[in-house]
């Protein structure tokens with residue numbers, strides 16, 4: 001008893017400050033400005049789940065991301081339904097890499113984490129700037145039950161400026177069980193730029209097994225290269241460390 005008390009007290013002593021004030025090795029996440037007004041991207045989960053266990057069809061849903069008011073941060077609109085009846089609370093994140101053509105969610109690697117924070121300790125919801133940028137459910141709420149879930153929030157720490165380390169549109173969204181097992185994942189596609197719909201905004205790749213509803217419009221841009229947005233390449237005010245971070249994440 002004594003010994004274990006002493007051990008736990010000293011463990012708190014040693015890690016308490018860090019645990020309460022966890023932040024990235026590179027500090028807290030910076031607020032992202034200059035996001036292109038009117039740009040919207042959307043990730044829609046495919047027809048079939050990546051997870052091969054027993055669920056009643058894939059989770060349905062999407063995450064729409066638009067430039068925040070005044071170009072500050074990104075406004076997210078999240079909607080998920082047909083959730084599994086067990087295995088929650090469910091979590092979802094922006095992962096660094098896109099989903100490969102074969103739909104393998106493992107290949108999306110780890111969370112967008114430009115500041116090298118890591119997953120542990122868990123995100124403190126009262127200090128979102130200290131969390132991994134991609135940990136959206138950590139910052140804005142887990143999905144507790146199996147009822148259809150919707151949420152809307154502004155995240156100041158992610159970006160729609162191509163070239164920024166915090167850029168999300170060339171990455172992916174992954175939906176997990178509470179135990180982190182990956183159920184499904186999706187790339188972002190451009191939904192609109194200033195109200196105009198490029199390419200085929202309503203058709204999305206179905207991930208894994210292929211034979212799903214094919215797009216009638218040929219859409220080389222079903223994922224995001226923002227080719228039309230010439231003025232958008234606003235690299236200057238942003239970070240050049242993303243490759244380093246990706247390298248770190250690949251180790252996790």
Ligand SMILES: *[C@@H]1O[C@H](CO)[C@@H](O)[C@H](O)[C@H]1NC(C)=O
Pocket residue numbers: 017020021
């Ligand atoms: C940890 O965070 C708390 C609350 O934000 C703050 O009061 C305290 O000074 C911080 N401690 C350190 C060592 O940064």
Ligand SMILES: *[C@@H]1O[C@H](CO)[C@@H](O)[C@H](O)[C@H]1NC(C)=O
Pocket residue numbers: 036037038039193194229231
């Ligand atoms: C949308 O239009 C506004 C005003 O004309 C312009 O400043 C902005 O760059 C445009 N956004 C995109 C994504 O093209």
Ligand SMILES: *[C@@H]1O[C@H](CO)[C@@H](O)[C@H](O)[C@H]1NC(C)=O
Pocket residue numbers: 053086087088177178179180181
């Ligand atoms: C994760 O949770 C799901 C749902 O409860 C379960 O089926 C699966 O076996 C778990 N995976 C691991 C690795 O524990």
Ligand SMILES: *[C@@H]1O[C@H](CO)[C@@H](O)[C@H](O)[C@H]1NC(C)=O
Pocket residue numbers: 098099100101102103187205206207208223224
């Ligand atoms: C996701 O985007 C990447 C990069 O554009 C692409 O190679 C991949 O095929 C896309 N994945 C799916 C499932 O469409």
Ligand SMILES: *[C@@H]1O[C@H](CO)[C@@H](O)[C@H](O)[C@H]1NC(C)=O
Pocket residue numbers: 104105106107
């Ligand atoms: C997905 O990719 C991972 C890592 O490359 C690999 O280990 C795994 O076997 C793949 N899973 C499927 C279902 O292809």
Ligand SMILES: *[C@@H]1O[C@H](CO)[C@@H](O)[C@H](O)[C@H]1NC(C)=O
Pocket residue numbers: 140141142143144
């Ligand atoms: C989920 O449950 C936790 C703990 O009970 C609570 O703090 C949180 O607000 C709930 N999240 C949502 C999105 O309702």
Ligand SMILES: *[C@@H]1O[C@H](CO)[C@@H](O)[C@H](O)[C@H]1NC(C)=O
Pocket residue numbers: 096097098161162163164165166167170171242243246
């Ligand atoms: C996504 O774009 C950022 C720059 O905005 C870049 O640093 C990163 O390597 C790209 N990621 C992928 C997977 O293409």
Ligand SMILES: [Cu+2]
Pocket residue numbers: 092093094095111174175176
């Ligand atoms: Cu994740």
